[in-house]
Amino acid sequence: MDFSDIRRIVLGKPLATSQAIHERLNIPRALAVFSSDALSSTTYATEAILLVLIAAGTAALGVSWWVTLGIAALLVIVGFSYYQTIHAYPNGGGAYIVAKDNLGKMPGLIAAASLLVDYILTVAVSVSASTAALVSAFPEANPFRVEFALLLIAFITVMNLRGVKESGTFFAIPTYAFVVSMMVMIVVGLFRVVTGSITPVEQPSAEAIAHEVTVTGGLTLYLIMRAFAAGCTALTGIEAISNGITAFKPPESRNAGRTLIIMIALLSTMFIGTTFLANQYQIVAVHGADTTVLSKIARSTFGDGSILFYVIQIVTVLILGLAANTAYADFPRLASLIARDRYLPRQLTNLGDRLVFTNGIVTLAFVSGILVIIADAREHNLLPLYAVGVFLGFTLSQSGMVIHWLRERRDHGGKADNKWRFSISINAFGAVLTSIVLLALMITKFAEGAWLVIVTIPVLVSIFMYIHRHYEEVAHFLTLDGIKPGSIKITNPDRSHLRVVVLLNSLNRCSLQALEYAMRVSDNVRACSIEVEPDGSKRLRERWQEWNLQIPLDAVESPYREIGAPLVEYLHQLDRESAELIPTVVVLPEFVVPEWWARLLHNQTSVAIREALYLDQLASGRGRPVISVPYRIGDALYEPATIEPRQTGTVPVAPAPSNNDKQDSVDSPHS
Numbered sequence: 001m002d003f004s005d006i007r008r009i010v011l012g013k014p015l016a017t018s019q020a021i022h023e024r025l026n027i028p029r030a031l032a033v034f035s036s037d038a039l040s041s042t043t044y045a046t047e048a049i050l051l052v053l054i055a056a057g058t059a060a061l062g063v064s065w066w067v068t069l070g071i072a073a074l075l076v077i078v079g080f081s082y083y084q085t086i087h088a089y090p091n092g093g094g095a096y097i098v099a100k101d102n103l104g105k106m107p108g109l110i111a112a113a114s115l116l117v118d119y120i121l122t123v124a125v126s127v128s129a130s131t132a133a134l135v136s137a138f139p140e141a142n143p144f145r146v147e148f149a150l151l152l153i154a155f156i157t158v159m160n161l162r163g164v165k166e167s168g169t170f171f172a173i174p175t176y177a178f179v180v181s182m183m184v185m186i187v188v189g190l191f192r193v194v195t196g197s198i199t200p201v202e203q204p205s206a207e208a209i210a211h212e213v214t215v216t217g218g219l220t221l222y223l224i225m226r227a228f229a230a231g232c233t234a235l236t237g238i239e240a241i242s243n244g245i246t247a248f249k250p251p252e253s254r255n256a257g258r259t260l261i262i263m264i265a266l267l268s269t270m271f272i273g274t275t276f277l278a279n280q281y282q283i284v285a286v287h288g289a290d291t292t293v294l295s296k297i298a299r300s301t302f303g304d305g306s307i308l309f310y311v312i313q314i315v316t317v318l319i320l321g322l323a324a325n326t327a328y329a330d331f332p333r334l335a336s337l338i339a340r341d342r343y344l345p346r347q348l349t350n351l352g353d354r355l356v357f358t359n360g361i362v363t364l365a366f367v368s369g370i371l372v373i374i375a376d377a378r379e380h381n382l383l384p385l386y387a388v389g390v391f392l393g394f395t396l397s398q399s400g401m402v403i404h405w406l407r408e409r410r411d412h413g414g415k416a417d418n419k420w421r422f423s424i425s426i427n428a429f430g431a432v433l434t435s436i437v438l439l440a441l442m443i444t445k446f447a448e449g450a451w452l453v454i455v456t457i458p459v460l461v462s463i464f465m466y467i468h469r470h471y472e473e474v475a476h477f478l479t480l481d482g483i484k485p486g487s488i489k490i491t492n493p494d495r496s497h498l499r500v501v502v503l504l505n506s507l508n509r510c511s512l513q514a515l516e517y518a519m520r521v522s523d524n525v526r527a528c529s530i531e532v533e534p535d536g537s538k539r540l541r542e543r544w545q546e547w548n549l550q551i552p553l554d555a556v557e558s559p560y561r562e563i564g565a566p567l568v569e570y571l572h573q574l575d576r577e578s579a580e581l582i583p584t585v586v587v588l589p590e591f592v593v594p595e596w597w598a599r600l601l602h603n604q605t606s607v608a609i610r611e612a613l614y615l616d617q618l619a620s621g622r623g624r625p626v627i628s629v630p631y632r633i634g635d636a637l638y639e640p641a642t643i644e645p646r647q648t649g650t651v652p653v654a655p656a657p658s659n660n661d662k663q664d665s666v667d668s669p670h671s
Contacts, residue, residue, distance in 0.1 A: 014353035014560045024249040027259050029168035032175040034244055035263040037122050037237030037326030039179065040319045042270040044129050045071075045234035046278050047293035048383060050285035052227040054212045056219045058284055063219060064227065068275040071231045072268050074433055078235060079264035081398050081430035082242045083257050084423055088404060090253040094243035095397035096334060102400035102407070106461070111396040112338050113460035114389035115239070117453055119327035119334070121386050122236065123368035126327075127152045128379040130320035136295040137313035149377040150369055152321045157365040160328040163354040171325050174318035179266055181315045184308070186273035189301045193280045199300045204286045212286050226444040232387050232437055234271050237323075238264075239393060243330045277301070287380065324368070332360025342471040343464035345601045351561055384448035389457065391438040398431035470598055477633045478508040478591065483640070485547040488519055495523045499578050501571070502527045502551075502587045503609065507543040509638040510631035514589030515551065516640055517629050522585075526552045528570060532561045563605060564612025571616075571624070585625040586613065593633045 025033060049064045089097060095115055100108025127149040135142045159170055192198050203209075241260045248255040277297050285293050294316060302308040332348070336357050339348035352358030375381040405424040409416055442450060500522045504511040518525045527549075529537045537555040544553050558566045574584045590606045593599055610626065617623050631638060 014562075025168050025247050026249050027255055027262070029172055030241075030244075030248055030255065030259045031262060032172035032325075033168040033247070033329050034240045034259065034326055035237070035266075036171065036175050036319060037126065037240060037323040038235075038263055038267050039175065039237075039270070040126060040129070040323035041234045041236055042182065042267065042274055043133070043292070043294050043316055043320055044379060044383070045231050045271060046275045047285050048230040048233055048380075049227045049275070050278065050283070050293060051287060051380075052223065052230045053219075054209070054285060055214045056223055057213050058209065058282075060219045060223075061282075061284065062279060063224065064231075064275055065279050067224065067227050067231055068272055070228060071234055072272055074232070074437070075235055075238070075268055075271075076264060077426070077430050077433060078238055078394060078398075079260060081401065081427050082239060083260055084426060085242050085397065085401055086245060086256045086260065087253050088401065089242070090245060092243060092245050092333070092337070094239060094330075094334060094337075095393035095400075096337060098400035098404070099396040102403035103396065107396055107400070109343065109461045109464050110457060111393050112334065112343070113457045113464070114392040114396075114453075115243075115334055116331065116338075116460065117456055118236070118386070118389040118393065119331040120364065120368050120371065121382060121389070122327040123153065123156075123324040123364060124371040124375065125379045125382045125386055126320050126323035127156075127368075128372060128375060128377045128382060129323075130317050131377045132292060132379060133295070133313060133316040133320055136291045137310065137317075139290055142290075145377040146373060149372045153324070153365055153369050153372065156322065156324050156328060157361060160325065160356060160361050161352065161354060161358060163356055166354075171322050174315060174322055178315040178319035179270075181308075181312050182270045182273075185298055185301050185312060186270070186277065189273075189277040189280075189297065192301060193277070198281060199303065201281050201283050201296050201300045203282075203284050204289065208286050209284060222444070225440045229387065229437065229441045229444045230383070232391065232441070233383055234267065235394075236386060236390050237326050239390075239397065240326045240330050242397075243334060247329070247333075327368075328361060328364060331364045332357030335360040335363070338464070341468075343468050345467070346471075347603055350603070353560065381449075384445045384450055385453050388438070388441050388445065388450045388453045391434050391441060392457070394434035395431055395438050398427045398434060401427040402431060467601060470593075470601060474591070474593070474633055477637060478510055478631075480508060480512070483509075487548045487550050488516055488640070490519050492520055495519075495521065497524050498522050498580060498582060498585060499524045499526070499574060500585045500587055501525075501574065502589065503530075503567070504540075504589055505529050505537070506540055507547065510591040510629075511589045512640060513631055513638050514587050514629040515549070517627075518587045519551070526554060526574075528554045528556060528567070530558050530563045530566055531555050532558045532563065563608055564615075567609065568612055568616045583622060583624045585627065587627045587629060589629050589631065591631045591633055 046064065046068065049067050050061055053060045053064055053067075085098060095111035096108055099111040128145075130152060131145040131149045134148065135145060141148065159166070241256050241263070245252050245256045248259075274294065274297065278293055281297060281300050283293055283296050291299075295313060298309050298312040302312070335344055335348045338344045339346055347359045348357060348363070350357070350359060371382070402424060405420060405427065409420060442454065446454070498521075500518045502511070502514050502518050502525065504514070504527060515525070515527065529540055531537050537553075541553065541555070554570070556566045556570045571584050571586070578584065586609075588606055588609060593602070606628070613624055613626055
């Protein structure tokens with residue numbers, strides 16, 4: 001059994017590109033995939049509020065009820081704002097797309113950076129909170145909290161590498177088990193409150209409470225702001241559905257909107273119910289406690305040692321751990337969008353065997369794992385970092401939607417009906433509220449660690465810009481702009497008849513140089529493009545006709561998005577058709593970047609091609625000539641002296657390169 005066999009057992013068989021539509025999610029599965037982060041926040045949002053208010057003494061804890069109601073109102077407003085975004089941007093209207101389209105490139109990149117940071121923190125916070133819930137039920141597991149968190153990350157990573165639909169089916173069970181258990185706990189708790197049968201909750205020692213009280217002047221507005229900011233972690237994950245609209249079954253916008261409404265209703269109910277019971281049970285939260293607030297509520301509601309108490313603890317462990325799945329669903333999609341715009345490495349746009357963005361999933365797992373180790377798998381060490389990026393994304397998204405509605409009014413002749421006024425009012429009100437909360441978060445949590453996020457976001461934006469400049473430079477050296485289209489003219493009659501195949505997926509200076517070289521060597525040249533995406537060679541064929549290249553162009557379909565196997569089969573077919581004793585020669589155009597780090601920004605497909613050909617040589621027992629034609633980025637631009645304009649009366653001039661032309665150049669697989 002080799003590595004590929006183990007990979008198939010763990011991840012499953014590859015899925016064809018044509019199966020992508022069947023991998024989409026219905027509402028029940030989508031609720032599990034995209035809502036687990038938001039729903040799981042009810043397990044620690046109330047506790048986050050109480051941990052702030054205890055600074056003013058136990059008498060101040062009752063204010064948590066009013067703080068929760070304020071957050072719930074904000075939750076409804078933001079949720080409805082994103083409901084409008086879903087229908088305005090049916091192809092995915094996350095903060096990055098909305099801000100970029102309406103506010104400009106820089107606000108879009110800031111939104112992108114804030115969301116990426118948020119998703120990484122989502123994984124780290126979720127698995128750390130899951131560990132805390134486990135330790136609350138089984139204190140003997142405390143020494144292994146980091147190992148448990150890392151194991152959970154590894155498990156979620158593998159499940160997501162198996163595919164969105166499969167992970168959604170698997171994660172639906174604990175998600176709905178958590179929702180049902182929480183609702184049962186709230187209903188039973190309310191019954192105990194009404195009937196006066198509340199079981200007293202064990203309180204922290206007087207010394208522990210005294211250690212928490214730091215505000216001697218009583219409850220202050222600043223402390224209430226801090227509590228509100230802490231409780232706003234309940235809003236994390238609200239934007240996830242708007243980022244993943246394309247993952248829904250048709251009609252995408254309608255299904256995504258309905259899922260969002262269900263999520264808001266469940267989240268609001270559980271958050272308000274948990275805080276109400278915490279107040280009625282007079283629960284006091286202190287830092288460093290071994291048991292969570294939710295655990296105390298469940299113990300008082302169902303009784304210590306009861307089966308339902310352990311059910312709550314187990315499903316809490318599961319939902320907190322699997323809440324990271326929301327980030328796994330959205331981080332790779334967002335990273336692929338940013339990479340498609342050439343602000344992140346292009347490898348993040350590649351679909352893996354199971355029709356998921358494998359590179360994005362692995363990147364998320366690696367970075368969040370490091371963060372868990374640094375934070376010792378304790379969510380309270382990470383929560384101060386959490387909400388800043390979330391509300392920055394909220395603010396930019398809602399502000400962008402305001403501009404969207406203003407543009408829509410302008411495009412429709414300046415008419416403003418009641419529906420338009422209502423829509424822009426909701427987004428404007430949401431933008432104002434989220435910006436106020438963002439300011440409060442930055443002020444109240446700056447010293448607690450929020451400064452790290454405030455610094456990280458500009459650093460990420462700078463990295464985005466640096467990567468983009470590199471891709472623009474590569475596109476400048478590869479684009480055919482300035483060269484007149486025409487057929488390649490070869491004057492050398494002493495050429496061999498050996499069959500030569502030039503591998504390419506776009507027509508640029510690098511591939512054109514390789515074509516010219518091949519035609520100088522042989523009069524039996526073909527070009528081959530491995531079609532890893534449906535109609536991926538369409539633009540190449542159009543350019544081929546424009547340049548009137550008298551070379552056969554073969555498009556080889558690759559239903560599983562791999563290059564090696566289809567290429568080898570194609571070459572074997574040519575070998576069988578050829579009368580030559582020497583196997584078909586492969587010419588590999590390859591642009592070379594001088595810096596070692598810049599190579600990480602390109603697909604390195606040439607390495608995979610060479611490996612596939614090498615393994616084929618070992619299997620077949622015969623060698624195949626492979627000629628690499630390098631084109632060094634940074635040297636003088638290649639100017640083909642053998643270009644002969646088409647004899648059509650006028651010489652067509654190549655148009656200025658569009659974004660697609662530049663993207664084709666940068667995305668040449670043989671880099």
